[in-house]
Amino acid sequence: MNSETTYKVPPAYSYSDIAKMKFNTLPFEGDWKELIGTPEVAGSWIIWGKSGNGKTRFALQLAKYLAGFQKVYYNSLEEGLKLSFKNALEANNIKSVGSKFCFHKEKLQQMRARLDKDRSPNIVIIDSLQHFRIKESDYYSLLEDYPKKLFIFISHAQGTEPKGELADEIRYNSDVKIRVHQFVASPVENTRYGGNKPYIIWDEGMRNAQIKLT
Template identity: 50%
Template sequence: MKQRAIPISQLSKQRFRGLEFEGPWADALGQPEITGAWLIWGNSGNGKTRFALQLAKYMCRFGRVAYNSLEEGASLSFQRAVDAVDFTPVSRRMIVLDKEPVHELIARLKRQKSPDIIIIDSVQYTGLKYQDYISLRDTFRRKLFILVSHADGKLPEGRVAKSIRYDAMVKVWVEGYVAYPVSRYGGGQPYVIWEEGSQQFYQNTEQQ
């Protein structure tokens, strides 16, 4: 049975490895760990999938990445989104899962040399209840789950996604091709996903 009670003196001596993020990624997200969960949310057409894919490519520096495209699957639109990011340099460390159900994903993650970082797009297509999410996170404590969610206004859509937002170590609101992070690991600076798209979005907003 895993020891739950840890003396405070022992905790202070434990060494936790933060990922050595650099540049805009460090400015946005700080020095995170491969554990727990993050949440990315935004309205349609604002760049959340593009951001998730850019993040997936960057995370390939630190481990094996699986992107479970539950919403789009292996489709022309998703292919174009992937091609825009260009995964060629990291293709050996990245796999795409074509609408893989959560129970099959769990079986995959129990295998040796399974992905370290799992991106699930999107929460609304998982069928998970909040307790299912907690169980998934706690079963694989040495893995990082990055969940993508639809938005309802400026909040994640649905009770489950809203609850995940409170639990997540990193929370990222995406609007107008800019990611606005709140991270327990530092950072906190906006991250521009697509400069041209961002400029056009905010020009249109000012004209309204």
């Protein structure tokens, strides 16, 4: 008796099959299109930078823009529900997108329970990866279990790179990789969606940072 499992092998796809497929994309315009391109709502992105360089400000500006297309969930693990987070929301006028932006502070299993609900947000921002405290297997399980959701990880930096082995793995696997430095968000390599131009997060902060270097 053959104890090996028998698998039914489906037909392989041809080019004509994928040509007919419809993908959930976001029609970015202006500065955002030049930075990122026309992204798909799937997979993962990673954004990293050192403290005080505009990382959270950029993450909230991105969240606000994304909320113009679809509902965004922001997992505020690092700042939680502190006054500093309230001030950051106000500074970036997040109230202008109303209920299209929602947030909480929660670990992996609670976040999964939220995402399992009907009509849960398809865009998830996790701030920060280091406070999320997940394993590499947890990261890949998120992508496999929620293939129609986009996960954006905010990471601390070590030098010019994302901090830690998991952050490095996520960078390798992500479609969009952005480094924030001195209030400028720059794509690291071209994104997989066509973007390649740096984005100025805060003009005054950028100018002040440059003055300190002279």
